[in-house]
Amino acid sequence: GESVGLHLPTLSVQEGDNSIINCAYSNSASDYFIWYKQESGKGPQFIIDIRSNMDKRQGQRVTVLLNKTVKHLSLQIAATQPGDSAVYFCAETNNAGKSTFGDGTTLTVKP
Amino acid sequence: NAGVTQTPKFRVLKTGQSMTLLCAQDMNHEYMYWYRQDPGMGLRLIHYSVGEGTTAKGEVPDGYNVSRLKKQNFLLGLESAAPSQTSVYFCASSPQRGPDSPLHFGNGTRLTVT
Numbered sequence A: 001g002e003s004v005g006l007h008l009p010t011l012s013v014q015e016g017d018n019s020i021i022n023c024a025y026s027n028s029a030s031d032y033f034i035w036y037k038q039e040s041g042k043g044p045q046f047i048i049d050i051r052s053n054m055d056k057r058q059g060q061r062v063t064v065l066l067n068k069t070v071k072h073l074s075l076q077i078a079a080t081q082p083g084d085s086a087v088y089f090c091a092e093t094n095n096a097g098k099s100t101f102g103d104g105t106t107l108t109v110k111p
Numbered sequence B: 001n002a003g004v005t006q007t008p009k010f011r012v013l014k015t016g017q018s019m020t021l022l023c024a025q026d027m028n029h030e031y032m033y034w035y036r037q038d039p040g041m042g043l044r045l046i047h048y049s050v051g052e053g054t055t056a057k058g059e060v061p062d063g064y065n066v067s068r069l070k071k072q073n074f075l076l077g078l079e080s081a082a083p084s085q086t087s088v089y090f091c092a093s094s095p096q097r098g099p100d101s102p103l104h105f106g107n108g109t110r111l112t113v114t
Helices: none
Strands: A004-006 A010-014 A019-025 A032-038 A045-051 A056-058 A062-067 A072-077 A086-093 A099-101 A105-110 B004-007 B010-013 B019-025 B031-038 B042-049 B064-067 B073-078 B087-094 B109-113
Touching: A010 A019, A019 A086, A019 A105, A032 A062, A032 A072, A045 A056, A045 A062, A045 A072, A072 A086, A086 B042, A099 B042, B004 B087, B019 B031, B019 B087, B019 B109, B031 B073, B042 B064, B042 B073, B073 B087
Parallel strands: A010 A105, B010 B109
Antiparallel strands: A004 A019, A019 A072, A032 A045, A032 A086, A056 A062, A062 A072, A086 A099, A086 A105, B004 B019, B019 B073, B031 B042, B031 B087, B064 B073, B087 B109
16 A cells, blocks of 8 residues: 655754755656644645656755655755644645645754 | 534533534535544444435434535534544535535534433
8 A cells, every 4th residue: 555654753953054854755757745843733834846757955044855766755844943833744645636644753853 | 614613512411312513614515524533443434425415324424314405505414423433523515526626615514422
């Protein structure tokens, strides 16, 4: 079956450092990948997405890398700030539109 | 724009009681979804709707019913609550389903069944 997993449940970084959050997926037919950010007491919020025909996409301070060979997705956050503290989820969507979510990595930014 | 709004934010039920969770979106999205979030299990799809008047089962539909009488509203019902339904429930919407269509989530309803 499909599964999406994150390598580490927690990650702690110093303010100003770069953060890298990893995700492994199992369905090679997945067509679309999304990173969401979930702050305490709120719903997941879209950060950045990438299609399977790309291997890198950049946003404001965030970059998503996709390695289809090893079915690995990562989210890089540059110059991490206290406001980046949250739970980060990856999600994969197959061509039928079904989305599968990972468990999440809790990012803590130390001042 | 309010986006996706869920009511109530919190609810405590006794086993066997019933309740309805309300989700409203003001983005004119066709697709709406109900997820539950439990520790260590990620978000799991309960039911979804591809448009007004339609509903479909997701991964974990048992014990829940849904209705989409108006495009902007998606209701989730629990007919006879069980402790296993203690969870945080999220409603989401999207203009279409699949690539290039991320989900827009509400802020959740925390339900405790005793």
